[in-house]
Amino acid sequence: MSKINLQTLGFTDKFAEEAASYGSFPVGRVAAQFKDLYRVVTEAGEVLAGVAGKLRFNAATPAAFPAVGDFVLLDRSDNTTGQAVIQQVLTRTSVFVRKAAGTASTEQVVASNIDTVFICMSLNSDFNLRRLERYLAIAWSSGALPVVVLTKADLCADVAAKVSEAESVAIGTEILVTSSLAEDGHDQILPYLHCGSTAAFIGSSGVGKSTLINRLAGTAFATSGLRNDDKGRHTTTRRELIVLAGGGVVIDTPGMRELGLETADLAKGFADIDELAQQCRFRDCTHTHETGCAVQQAIQNGSLAADRLASYQKLQKELSYAGLDARQLEMTKLNTMFKDVGGMKNARRFLHNKDKRRR
Known part of the structure; x- marks a missing residue:
């Protein structure tokens, strides 16, 4: 070099x-x-x-x-x-972090000092709104700007419908549509790349991250196309920073089979639910059974999907477990199970008194 x-x-x-x-x-x-x-x-x-x-x-x-x-x-x-x-x-200006696979509390830095996170999802069998919500929540907390890139539009029968679905969860996030068959399929990404800028490409294996970077860099990195079963794959095996001749830097990442939460911004990732929650009657509303719950009202009138609330609550619970060791994790789960009787300590007291009465 x-x-x-x-x-x-x-x-x-x-x-x-x-x-x-x-x-x-x-x-x-x-x-x-x-x-x-x-x-x-x-x-x-x-x-x-x-x-x-x-x-x-x-x-x-x-x-x-x-x-x-x-x-x-x-x-x-x-x-x-x-x-x-x-x-x-040197102190990082932004950092995309995930929980390392197979561990309870170890965090793994995927990429640092990035301006834009391109969340890539293909418009074939890889398309998954719940996974997109997870990526967005982590990306918003990274300090970088998330942008959704829907790839392989040539494999989708109804692109407009898929874009509409993605828009329902990618609140406040720009959505780009690309095709690996079109020579100019990467043009929408170019405005985000300029001298001194850094972008990271994140997504599952085979969604076309390396193909997009090939086009941007003008060189061929090791990639492989779709198999007969419509499951994409590529051969990116490690994170790599690539300097673009036209200006800017991109970071290619391996496909992530598992994306555990270590940190996430649910307020931005679920801005619609966060806004509704401000209207709930009770400040500590759990959005399950309380009267005057604006979130439940939105589900009933069809303006909010029940699946989206379930995804929000799942990520919220997972985030509360982040950073805990095995003992702390077990105790937190037990306290959650017995929260209606005041937590695990009160549950033990209740069971002890019940046992005494039996005697």
Whole structure:
């Protein structure tokens, strides 16, 4: 890679001011992450770098380690005298975080310092409103602007109907429709990409993220098309930052089979329910059985789908469990089960007194 101006990668005055406070370390942006190494883009080119022992020791959680999109301080700007070492991660302006698969409380940084999150969903069997709600709730909390991209329009018999369904849950979010068959199928994305901007492409496997990025970058990354069973697939195996020749940066991500909530903005992701909740008779309304519940009234008159409320309540419950260890998680669930009798502590007292009466 030839020399590059870090400003074209999104390195702002705010980042420069923070970097200067640590001294005269070379600056780079993390482009890819391997098992124990990172590929970092610097003004002098690309370097492979490990993590300094001090940074590793001070990292309270896995999310504190460098991630794709991070601006970092290095001990050197090339590998001519050995492998570089990342000394510091500069403060993130935005971060898309999910709960790591198979764990109770470990968070995983998908991408950082992003301006736009393109939530990609194909208009075939992948189309799922409940999954879209989940992506949107996390994207709104990231600090970046979410944009829904409905891909593979050529495989959908009624695009307008699908767009209408997506609009019913993507409140306040722009929805773009693309086709992999059209040469200009990515044109609607171009206004979001300019010199210094960063966009991340998020979505399930096979929805066409890499195909869109191929068009944007003008180069061919490893992709594969639809199988005969209409299930898409591609070969993106790790998060990767790609510098576009026309300006801007995009981050490609592997397909996510599981997207656990670690943080989410339900007020923005479910702005319609949040607005209705302000009209409920009781401030602590659970939107289940209370009198004067504006949310339940909206369901009864058909202006709000019952499935959307159920999805909201499911994500709300999942979010309340985020960050808890196994013991805390179990206790929280038990308190929820026995909330009508004042929680688990009162339930134990009730059962104890009941047992005494039996004697």
